[in-house]
Amino acid sequence: MCDQGQSGTGSRCNTGRMRGSVQPRLLLQLARKPAHGYELMEALEDGDAGQAPDPGTLYRTLRALEEDGLVRSTWNTEGAGPARRVYELTDQGVEFLHAWAVSIRGTRAQLDRFLAEYEQQFQIKTGG
Amino acid sequence: MCDQGQSGTGSRCNTGRMRGSVQPRLLLQLARKPAHGYELMEALEDGDAGQAPDPGTLYRTLRALEEDGLVRSTWNTEGAGPARRVYELTDQGVEFLHAWAVSIRGTRAQLDRFLAEYEQQFQIKTGG
DNA sequence: ACTAATAGATGGCTTATACATATAGATGCT
């Protein structure tokens, strides 16, 4: 059932990605420069190893962040194309990003422990 | 609303932990030694920085892993106390653990990228 | 008999994210 060869046929049989990275990545990107959703998607696709969230996730996450006071938005109707909702970080958003960074460092430490134990168990020497 | 000071009042306002680590940690622990649920909980609590999943998560995850053929279980009624369902890894479980390790290395790399960008943005020098 | 420890299991809930689809303005082609 969980054959490695066949790709996900809908079951839980894939080594699921770790969740909880969309929010901090959006906050960090906004810390660099205010931007609208579409722009953020392209930025994450370019710079973040091509791992942008889908539009649904992205826009909904942005609205949630705004509801929580971590970002604020204004409409920008200048320039070509449809109106953009431009987001920027609030002070609270910056603080939150710092908190996320702490949490993420902890997660990374946990992954390091896991990988160390794993490699010890299977006596693997990895270059990276 | 998302004040750092007050702890979770039920909203999404906490720097959410990264999910997706229970399965691989169970598989790795079982790779070291076959064990029953309670034993696994204690092992994860001891060795894994005190981050064991709650019983509900643990036992349900084990059953799911068995349904997927990654572990198999037998009842052990010897010794004191109630019967234990003792789990051990299958060959497929070992393969899956390897796949998880690859995925987790990828996740760690992503976290490293995030933290590098974060530290660059805020010009922080960290000792770790 | 009552309590506690060990051991396993179920029900319900939230969160994060994905996939699919809908809406709408702007631009360009025919």
Add this chain to the structure above:
DNA sequence: AGCATCTATATGTATAAGCCATCTATTAGT
């Protein structure tokens, strides 16, 4: 004018992971 396409935002639905609370059962101690 009609129509496709790109840009941009949004909603509907589904799902997996994990938490909290609760329940059962066995064994041991008082």
